[in-house]
Amino acid sequence: MAEPGHPLPIALVMPGNVRAGQVISLVEITGGLGAKIDAQRLADELGADLAVLLPILDAAEMLGLVKSEKGEVSLTDLGIKFQKTSKNKLMLLKDKLATIEPFRTAMVLASKGKPVTAAQVADALGEYGIRWHYKQELNESLVKMLLVHWTIYAGLMSYDGKSGKFQKA
Amino acid sequence: MAEASSQIAAGAPIVTVNHVSLDYRGDKEPLPVLADVSMTAGRDEFVAITGPSGCGKSTLLRIIAGLTKASGGDVGVLGSPVTSPRKEITMVFQNFVLLPWRTSLENVTFALSSRNDLSDAQKQEKAKGALDECGLSGFENVYPGELSGGMKQRVGVARALATDPVVMLMDEPFSSLDDLTAERLRKDIYSMLINPSTSVKTVIMVSHNVEEIIELADKVVVLSHRPAHVAGEVMVDLPRPRNKKSEEFFGWVDKVYALLS
Ligand SMILES: Nc1ncnc2c1ncn2[C@@H]1O[C@H](COP(=O)(O)OP(=O)(O)OP(=O)(O)O)[C@@H](O)[C@H]1O
Ligand SMILES: [Mg+2]
Numbered sequence: 001m002a003e004p005g006h007p008l009p010i011a012l013v014m015p016g017n018v019r020a021g022q023v024i025s026l027v028e029i030t031g032g033l034g035a036k037i038d039a040q041r042l043a044d045e046l047g048a049d050l051a052v053l054l055p056i057l058d059a060a061e062m063l064g065l066v067k068s069e070k071g072e073v074s075l076t077d078l079g080i081k082f083q084k085t086s087k088n089k090l091m092l093l094k095d096k097l098a099t100i101e102p103f104r105t106a107m108v109l110a111s112k113g114k115p116v117t118a119a120q121v122a123d124a125l126g127e128y129g130i131r132w133h134y135k136q137e138l139n140e141s142l143v144k145m146l147l148v149h150w151t152i153y154a155g156l157m158s159y160d161g162k163s164g165k166f167q168k169a
Numbered sequence: 170m171a172e173a174s175s176q177i178a179a180g181a182p183i184v185t186v187n188h189v190s191l192d193y194r195g196d197k198e199p200l201p202v203l204a205d206v207s208m209t210a211g212r213d214e215f216v217a218i219t220g221p222s223g224c225g226k227s228t229l230l231r232i233i234a235g236l237t238k239a240s241g242g243d244v245g246v247l248g249s250p251v252t253s254p255r256k257e258i259t260m261v262f263q264n265f266v267l268l269p270w271r272t273s274l275e276n277v278t279f280a281l282s283s284r285n286d287l288s289d290a291q292k293q294e295k296a297k298g299a300l301d302e303c304g305l306s307g308f309e310n311v312y313p314g315e316l317s318g319g320m321k322q323r324v325g326v327a328r329a330l331a332t333d334p335v336v337m338l339m340d341e342p343f344s345s346l347d348d349l350t351a352e353r354l355r356k357d358i359y360s361m362l363i364n365p366s367t368s369v370k371t372v373i374m375v376s377h378n379v380e381e382i383i384e385l386a387d388k389v390v391v392l393s394h395r396p397a398h399v400a401g402e403v404m405v406d407l408p409r410p411r412n413k414k415s416e417e418f419f420g421w422v423d424k425v426y427a428l429l430s
Contacts, residue, residue: 019317019319019350021317021319021320021349021350021353021354022347022349022350022353024353025349025350025352025353025356026349028352028353028356029352032412032414033414046348046349046352047348048347048348048349052347056349144315145315148308148311148315148316149317152307152308152311153307155307158307159310159311160310161272161310161311161312161315162272162310169307
């Protein structure tokens with residue numbers, strides 16, 4: 001099944017439990033709180049556990065929206081632009097997202113014109129040892145969630161629930 | 170769009186609750202839940218109802234929706250009494266149910282199944298419009314099980330919006346969501362509902378979260394302990410979008426807490 005046929009640089013991997021909406025809120029709250037804020041205070045402001053916040057912070061950092069240095073979080077220029085955009089914010093992240101797994105592999109596989117399933121993407125990534133869960137079934141459903149939650153918003157891919165297939169938007 | 174409501178002057182009451190009382194039939198004796206509750210919700214007003222746990226908030230909302238009959242008093246919507254569910258009134262529940270075997274689009278279209286005045290194509294068009302209004306364009310063909318909690322809640326709002334309601338009732342719409350997701354939906358919901366392109370003319374939301382209420386509401390109706398009467402009303406005079414960190418904001422939060430204790 002797997003046929004990525006392209007060398008994988010050190011992979012950026014989206015945490016499986018982070019949703020686009022959470023990253024959007026994080027950016028908004030960070031922006032609203034001023035220049036720099038420490039992660040613990042940010043968690044307090046959100047009424048969230050640090051354990052919940054950290055993966056969201058990772059995702060936001062991976063997307064180039066925030067910087068965190070020595071436990072202090074601030075918005076990047078892209079983050080500021082993102083915060084100011086009112087509609088379809090995720091469109092700003094289209095290019096960034098296409099460099100992060102599992103979106104990157106999904107885009108590569110779909111670029112051959114054929115729609116792909118989450119299982120095909122999960123298999124291809126599994127070849128490189130990239131998994132979100134050790135159980136195949138759960139791993140596939142996490143990949144599917146990630147693809148649904150990010151690529152549609154960003155306008156990278158479209159999804160047909162009936163066939164379970166993704167294609168380039 | 171709902172023609173009946175376009176005649177109504179700004180600020181005029183859309184929903185009137187007059188001296189409503191309700192006793193539930195208890196095992197031995199009746200349980201008085203609402204005692205003489207009166208309130209109104211005006212045009213383009215976002216009204217929040219709050220009060221101690223178990224005081225009868227959900228019951229009051231169900232009476233306004235025409236789902237439960239009051240023991241005394243009456244409810245009027247657009248000037249006529251509510252005695253049973255009406256098409257101008259819709260409700261979004263805390264954990265409202267989406268049909269898992271239907272896509273988002275099919276779930277929203279389903280709400281329009283009794284609309285004989287619309288062709289299938291028009292129903293689809295309307296449903297797509299409502300999903301778009303709720304920030305879900307692109308998600309038409311996704312099943313509920315593939316959506317996050319916040320997105321499911323948006324489909325629920327879209328489903329309610331598609332029926333062209335004049336009155337939108339919401340019972341704790343954010344309480345099942347994680348903080349970040351709720352934060353995001355709260356930021357969007359006001360403009361999703363109260364904007365010239367929807368038919369909604371008034372929103373009544375039940376919530377126990379006072380900060381959430383001050384973030385959203387134009388008017389807060391505070392109920393007392395059971396049997397509930399109106400302990401007080403607060404008109405929240407704060408510009409939007411509201412700064413949740415400002416001293417002014419907390420001033421309003423305190424006003425509501427003072428009525429709650
Ligand atoms: N169908 C019913 N029959 C009998 N008693 C009921 C019924 N529904 C609710 N009650 C009782 O009426 C009271 C008010 O209930 P209601 O659900 O309206 O309160 P609430 O303010 O919404 O509570 P909460 O804060 O928990 O959401 C409670 O004591 C409840 O147990
Ligand atoms: Mg209730």
